[in-house]
Amino acid sequence: MLDYIKSYLGSSTTPGQAGNTFWASVYILLIFLGLSVAVIAMNWLERKILAHMQVRLGPMRVGPHGLLQPIADAIKLLIKEDIMPSQADGFVFWVAPIVVVITAFTVFIVVPFGPTHAVTDMNIGVLFMLGVSSLSVLGIVMAGWASNSHYPLMGALRSSAQMVSYEIAMGLAVVSAVLMTSLNQTGTGTLSMIGIVQSQQVQQVWFAFKFFPLGLIAFFVFAVAMVAETNRAPFDLPEAESELTAGFHTEYSGFRWSLFFLAEYSAMIAVSSIAVTLWLGGWLRPFPHLLSGSTWDLVFSLLAGITFLILGLMAFVGVFRMPKHPYFRVQTIGLAGFGVVLGLIGLLLFLPPVRDRVQDIFWFSAKVAFFMYLYIWYRGTFPRYRFDQLMKVGWKVLLPVGIGVLILTAVAGVLL
């Protein structure tokens, strides 16, 4: 058994490919935990960033600067009464959030956090991700139908139409990225997530900047389609609060609702991961050629630790800005403790063995975090599209642009 566990350690593939069930399970567990933490953090960050964009403070009461607010909310949701409308279709109503959550989590099997940091590497990785994530529309339609109520029904119809139409534009953008991977001696491309990043490494360019501006346009098409795909502002019609109260999950509450919430955020992270993998070089660090050499390698590898140290420092600034009232003593100590933890993580990341293993994950997460910030920014800035305009943007703008970019990419690939 121990040998079986140890046998993987020297391997240079993912545990899935190495056929090592133990390490695959460990990775799945780590991803699950990491994702849950990310969703909690995202919940807090979204509320805080949005609040600061809107000249208010956001959560401030539960824990210092509301840091414990997501946890308090989670507890509240878990202990709420489980309500099912009397006219609802019980089984479908029960199964819908589960379908949505399972699809949202399953896609992470192939997300490459590093050359070996994925549960497995499929040779159809991108297809798998697109296919599985598009299954979530099934759960949404089920939720809308089973609720047996008008608002959820309309939300579900909108959502299915929206996701189906934007998947096409998204797929076209993905194809042009896949096409770019085939620009090598053998002329064979790859659909494997790890393979795509590796071919960006070999070609020495992130695909977003390949065949300028073609790669950038395809990236843009994908970036728009992925916001629509995850039903976020400005394409949040299915859950348009001001029109359909809460859209497809109007009738859901408590734990079932929190499953939808969890699925929405993990889907956001999932599509951002696809975008990062396809266009922004996955786990690769920026400027590998402009700033090359061992000194720069060292500098970039230290950035992960530095980031955490800065976060810890920010926590300590917060400590000194806390009101000096006895009421806030516990919170101040808590915030200081949080800062210490962040600082220690930062210091830990400076250790050479850790540093080398973690910097792939760091760069990947940092790029995903950038997309997460964009999501919040969009939400703070844009009004909401109307249904017909949404369809128009999808079919009449993104689809032709996607096809055009695909053709031009093919031509450019042949000629250049």
Added chain:
Amino acid sequence: MSNPPNTLAPSHQDLSGHDQTFLDTNELVLNMGPQHPSTHGVLRVVLKLDGEKVLGTECIIGYLHRGVEKIAEHRTYAMFNPYVDRMDYVAAVSNGLGYCEAVEKLLNVEAPPRARYVRVILTELNRLASHMLWLGTHALDIGAITPLFYTFRDREEVLKIFEKYCGARLTTHAFRIGGCLYETYEGFEREVKKFLEFVTPKIGEYEELLTTNRIWVERTKGVGTISAKDCVALGVTGPVLRASGVKWDIRKAQPYAAYADFDFEIPIGQSGDTYDRYIVRMEEMRQSLRIIAQAIDRIPEGPIMAKVPKVIKPPVGEIYHSIEAPKGELGYFIVSDGSTQPYRVRVRPPSFVNLQALDLMVRDQLVADVIAVIGTLDIVLGEVDR
């Protein structure tokens, strides 16, 4: 699965259709409100939908009916004054102004010049506050959540001035029959001037977020269009009428208070769609700033209250007086039987009349447009139901 028979709108021929089963391709009757996040209070709209398309609407009102007009018959003229603030609680000062001026006309009293200037300043400040609230909620309905917080931040400054002047922020009861009860406080003029300086760039800030925003333009242009003819036929007034191209503003047409003294423009639109109404209201906010600036420079000295008998007993007769409230023409029709209490008070609320245009404006448009149109009509249910 069979649904219970449709009882949503039994009175309406169009809406009491025969949708008995869930799988028919009948029209969908959607009940929007009275508890809905964007019907601006307790408005209930029954929508008949074909998919996303609106085939017809019916407004069901009365959830906030408090019998204000009936209450008036059992109160003296002065006692009824605070009640009018509770109708359009967003623009309480305008309500008070209309009522006080109507009773003054009935009594044949005129407020002294200084009081009239103070009235203009406060009413225009109130117009700003009302339009800011409208902008924030309207943008929120269309999905832009941020302008709401900006407008509320700036509206707060108006409310602070009100609070300093008369102690109340929302239902101000600022004016009395015959003038104003309170003299302006120390530093009133300076603070109003400071507010003008503060708020002028802020209006540009809102416009920056919305006016040229592609999504905003797409969501509002050509949505809820209403022609000038329909507006006049329905009695629609205020910015909604002006956006359709009719240059009708009671401040100019039948000047009251001190409006004749000021130089300001009446912004009008052309197409009468939601975007034009937005532009007209934004411009109106700027014009309000102009009026306030002129009034604060020229405010005369003198008494703030006219000679009004202790017991207000207007002669037998009736009067209709209307003012330009932020939402449109706000009229008071008061019948006096010579006693201390009005025989009848009838209010012509702009929101109530404007709401009638909803059905015309949203027919054959989409569900999302209903929300946009309710927002652009700028209704306050307290005033619709009274």
